[in-house]
Amino acid sequence: MSHLQARGYFADGIHGDMNQVQRDRVMAKFRKGTVEFLVATDVAARGIDVENVDAVFNYDVPQDEEYYVHRIGRTARAGKSGQAFTFVSGRDIYKIRDIQRYAKIEIKRKSSRRRKTWRPSRRHSS
Numbered sequence: 001m002s003h004l005q006a007r008g009y010f011a012d013g014i015h016g017d018m019n020q021v022q023r024d025r026v027m028a029k030f031r032k033g034t035v036e037f038l039v040a041t042d043v044a045a046r047g048i049d050v051e052n053v054d055a056v057f058n059y060d061v062p063q064d065e066e067y068y069v070h071r072i073g074r075t076a077r078a079g080k081s082g083q084a085f086t087f088v089s090g091r092d093i094y095k096i097r098d099i100q101r102y103a104k105i106e107i108k109r110k111s112s113r114r115r116k117t118w119r120p121s122r123r124h125s126s
Contacts, residue, residue, distance in 0.1 A: 001039040010036045016043035058086035065102035
């Protein structure tokens with residue numbers, strides 16, 4: 001979250017160690033739109049009920065298939081569209097397959113191929 005704020009984004013976060021007053025304060029800012037990005041842990045994310053969420057970014061794959069459904073369920077409510085993105089590496093691909101079976105959905109894979117940076121060669125004259 002601090003990285004987002006350092007880059008000029010209006011971001012805040014909630015986690016399970018916050019008291020209810022702190023959580024309510026952050027959520028009120030998010031609902032009003034004064035916070036653009038909300039960063040939440042698994043525990044805190046389960047209690048979020050906000051309309052008009054355009055996207056959910058999963059930094060990691062949830063251990064439990066039901067958690068995934070709760071996380072992405074913040075988007076596309078009441079017939080609206082939304083997207084969910086999950087960063088997957090290594091053996092986490094097996095968890096994604098389990099989630100697909102559990103939720104009876106297809107999760108489309110997008111490659112994160114790194115592009116090579118072209119650098120012009122330098123010629124030195126002697």
